Amino acid sequence: DIVMTQTPLSLSVTPGQPASISCKSSQSLLHSDGKTYLYWYLQKPGQPPQLLIYEVSNRFSGVPDRFSGSGSGTDFTLKISRVEAEDVGVYYCMQSIQLPTFGGGTKVEIK
Amino acid sequence: QVQLVQSGAEVKKPGASVKVSCKASGYSFRNYGISWVRQAPGQGLEWMGWISAYNGNTNYAQKLQGRLTMTTDTSTSTAYMELRSLRSDDTAVYYCARVQQRRLDFWGQGTLVTVSS
Numbered sequence: 073d074i075v076m077t078q079t080p081l082s083l084s085v086t087p088g089q090p091a092s093i094s095c096k097s098s099q100s101l102l103h104s105d106g107k108t109y110l111y112w113y114l115q116k117p118g119q120p121p122q123l124l125i126y127e128v129s130n131r132f133s134g135v136p137d138r139f140s141g142s143g144s145g146t147d148f149t150l151k152i153s154r155v156e157a158e159d160v161g162v163y164y165c166m167q168s169i170q171l172p173t174f175g176g177g178t179k180v181e182i183k
Numbered sequence: 184q185v186q187l188v189q190s191g192a193e194v195k196k197p198g199a200s201v202k203v204s205c206k207a208s209g210y211s212f213r214n215y216g217i218s219w220v221r222q223a224p225g226q227g228l229e230w231m232g233w234i235s236a237y238n239g240n241t242n243y244a245q246k247l248q249g250r251l252t253m254t255t256d257t258s259t260s261t262a263y264m265e266l267r268s269l270r271s272d273d274t275a276v277y278y279c280a281r282v283q284q285r286r287l288d289f290w291g292q293g294t295l296v297t298v299s300s
Contacts, residue, residue, distance in 0.1 A: 109285050113228075120278050120290035121220075121228065132288065164228055168285040171242065172218070172230040 074099050074167050078175035085155040086183045093178045095148045095165035109169040112150045116161040185209040187291035194297045195269050202265040203294045205279030212260035213237050216282035219264045221275040269298045
């Protein structure tokens with residue numbers, strides 16, 4: 073199985089400030105079809121996960137442009153340009169180049 | 184709009200089975216797959232498996248093989264997840280999610296399954 077490692081475990085951010093989450097995979101997520109199968113999800117308290125970013129850097133429908141994804145191969149980053157109160161929750165990265173696995177999660181809270 | 188509505192909470196005894204349903208609406212059910220993901224209390228997300236609503240092909244996480252069965256009923260646009268020989272560590276919220284090109288894009292609300300004697 074591909075192991076996904078997220079850092080940090082938690083993040084406390086002042087509203088309006090940026091935030092960044094790292095995700096590293098144990099194997100390259102670049103497929104022979106040219107796509108990189110790395111996703112970001114946000115699970116708000118008491119809710120199911122919601123898709124934010126697909127294939128490294130594509131924002132899903134309705135996701136605000138303050139969210140951006142970058143990276144390649146085995147190293148990926150989710151950035152929030154200006155954190156808002158509604159962004160609190162646990163962020164997960166997920167790979168699906170093989171059977172899907174998730175990172176351990178990064179809890180984001182507001183200072 | 185795409186919606187996945189799951190069946191209600193269940194309480195089961197160790198050794199029993201549970202079957203959770205996931206009714207889809209707002210899209211052509213046969214054109215997508217369904218994945219199941221579970222989350223133990225206070226823990227992260229664990230992918231359980233996937234089923235094609237087109238032809239019923241499945242792929243299960245190795246640790247659950249032998250206890251897990253996923254099925255679909257295209258006449259009602261419903262997916263099912265059955266887990267047998269339940270243990271206390273199967274206590275979790277179980278989610279279904281639509282699969283489009285390997286991404287899990289829309290999720291059900293979750294079903295809490297509690298395994299307790």
